[in-house]
Amino acid sequence: MKKIILVTLAFIASLNAQEIYTTFNIEADKSANLAFYSSGIIDKIYVDVSSSVKKGDKLVELQNDDLKASLKMAKATLDNAEVILKFAKKDYDRQVLIKDLIDEAKFDQYDLAYKKAKVATAQAKANLAYQQALLDRTVISAPFDGIIFEKSVEVGDVVSGMMLRTILKIQSKTKRKLIFEFDQKYWKSVKVGDSVRYTVNGDNDNYTGKISKLYPHANSDNRKIKAEVNADGFVVGLFGEGYILVPDSK
Incomplete structure (x- = not known):
């Protein structure tokens, strides 16, 4: 009943619209x-x-398996580096508190150890990311x-x-795009949002849709312009024909 109503409404609308013949192929949305x-x-x-x-x-x-093993080793190296960094930071923070009471050279040793630990940790993180990327590939x-x-x-x-x-x-599983082609002489008439009435080869039902996209160029070989209509459920690769309904006021 719903399909009959839609087709009837499309027929009524076509009485007050210019009908532009068009053919189409069915492609997957993605x-x-x-x-x-x-x-x-x-x-x-x-x-x-x-x-x-x-x-x-x-x-x-x-x-x-070799890359998985390398990734495990990289994770272990990072874990070890983070432990060393943790204790190096504690030692450094303690020395900061008594910096004025200890020999400057001794403080520099703790400062250097902390900086080396940070560099080692950064390198371990980079190596882990690299090994993960190799595995992902x-x-x-x-x-x-x-x-x-x-x-x-x-x-x-x-x-x-x-x-x-x-x-x-x-x-895409069910989402489709119908790639319509129509004569380039109608380039000023057809707009996004215009209604389309169409049939699919091998299917006796009539369908309606709306233009969702107009391609911004005409094919110099066949002098056609393309437009897309969103649909659902059709088999990719099928083709059909129909009419773009353009209001006479355009």
Whole structure:
């Protein structure tokens, strides 16, 4: 009943509007090709084609036991450096209180030990961050909520950071954008917010939407201008046709 009402309202609106013929392709609202920029051997694959994932989910992992061990060592080094810094600061603070009563050279020794401890701690923190970055490069995580629509590796495959290779392809799960094209002669008529009535190939239903974005250039090859309409649930790659409804007052 709701669909009938929407189509009826669109038909009534079209009686008082100019109809501009348009065709479109359906694309995912978000899409990304995922690849490693680190070399190694595929150790674990956590997803497959059609897997739904959340942003941050671990998708694929290289063999990285050596890097995990290096990270643990870096953490231990930082812990040790922070302990030394803690006691060096205590010694320094005590010497500050009696600075006027002790030999200046002796005070300088405590001051130097404190400064060295701070430098060592800073270096340990930097090394820990570096080891963490190396480990992170061995894992591909989901950049956004979506669904995996292509997988091109298996466990045991070798990848090289010197030759980037797409490992997975991910797209938004249901959100779509319809990329409409219309004749450039209507560039002054069509505006963001204009209504669109359309059908999708292989689907007998009629749909309506509104233009959410106009591309700021015309294609010199086919003399067309593109516009986007937000939609939901369609299969990516399908195409269709329709009409942009432009009020006669424009």
